[in-house]
Amino acid sequence: MLATTGIYHRLITHKSYQAPVWVKWVGSVVAASAGQMGPSWWKAHHLAHHLHTDQVLDSHSPHTAPRGVGGFLWSHGIWLLSRRCFPTRLPSDVENDRVLRMIDRLHFIPLIALGAISYGIGGLEYLGAFFLSTTLLFHGVQTVNSLAHIFGAQPFATDDQSRNNSLVALLTLGEGWHNLHHAFQASSRQGITIRDGQVVYLPDPTFRFVKLMEFFGLASKLRVPAETDLLARAKHQEPAYVSSSL
Numbered sequence: 541m542l543a544t545t546g547i548y549h550r551l552i553t554h555k556s557y558q559a560p561v562w563v564k565w566v567g568s569v570v571a572a573s574a575g576q577m578g579p580s581w582w583k584a585h586h587l588a589h590h591l592h593t594d595q596v597l598d599s600h601s602p603h604t605a606p607r608g609v610g611g612f613l614w615s616h617g618i619w620l621l622s623r624r625c626f627p628t629r630l631p632s633d634v635e636n637d638r639v640l641r642m643i644d645r646l647h648f649i650p651l652i653a654l655g656a657i658s659y660g661i662g663g664l665e666y667l668g669a670f671f672l673s674t675t676l677l678f679h680g681v682q683t684v685n686s687l688a689h690i691f692g693a694q695p696f697a698t699d700d701q702s703r704n705n706s707l708v709a710l711l712t713l714g715e716g717w718h719n720l721h722h723a724f725q726a727s728s729r730q731g732i733t734i735r736d737g738q739v740v741y742l743p744d745p746t747f748r749f750v751k752l753m754e755f756f757g758l759a760s761k762l763r764v765p766a767e768t769d770l771l772a773r774a775k776h777q778e779p780a781y782v783s784s785s786l
């Protein structure tokens with residue numbers, strides 16, 4: 541999960557911090573071993589999601605046809621079984637890195653290797669654990685596309701249905717603070733909201749992971765929005781209680 545959130549998403553896709561290229565390579569192999577496909581595929585779909593959020597060209601929005609439960613199921617995984625699974629354009633920066641491009645094309649090898657290693661260490665029991673953990677992780681990641689575009693708060697003004705959803709944040713190590721992410725895509729910290737006109741920081745294990753990498757010299761130039769920018773983007777909220785002057 542950390543490789544998906546911290547490397548595929550916040551590093552390779554959004555460049556919310558800088559890291560040595562080998563961190564991208566290792567992180568991509570780990571993310572691919574979790575069945576998250578390759579870095580070019582992942583970034584291509586995710587950039588399209590940000591460019592066309594909840595519009596027709598968004599591959600996995602719960603708000604384009606079909607609606608309702610069908611929309612939830614579509615965004616949660618059915619889209620992967622359609623031709624929308626194949627991106628029309630791959631990101632040039634990832635494609636220009638020979639190693640990342642190779643990992644992208646051979647993304648299934650780390651996945652198969654992890655299954656084989658699991659079987660080699662602990663037989664069918666470990667192979668079962670491999671399938672279970674991979675399946676749980678898949679659904680965890682998919683909740684960002686489904687639940688975090690349906691249920692939750694919208695403390696920031698965006699042109700989409702992105703939400704801050706604490707359950708999704710719990711499952712995905714901080715990626716569920718998705719409304720903040722759509723408002724500030726380049727922020728390495730996603731656990732941020734606005735309460736009573738104040739900036740409030742929320743649990744964000746992926747950001748802690750990036751800070752830990754920074755401590756060991758593996759991450760730098762972390763991008764985090766200034767509080768003035770956060771407040772400027774905050775949605776106008778009606779006060780919960782207005783005292784009577786009578």
Ligand SMILES: [Zn+2]
Nearest residue numbers: 589702718722
């Ligand atoms: Zn989104």
Ligand SMILES: [Zn+2]
Nearest residue numbers: 554586721725
């Ligand atoms: Zn994103």
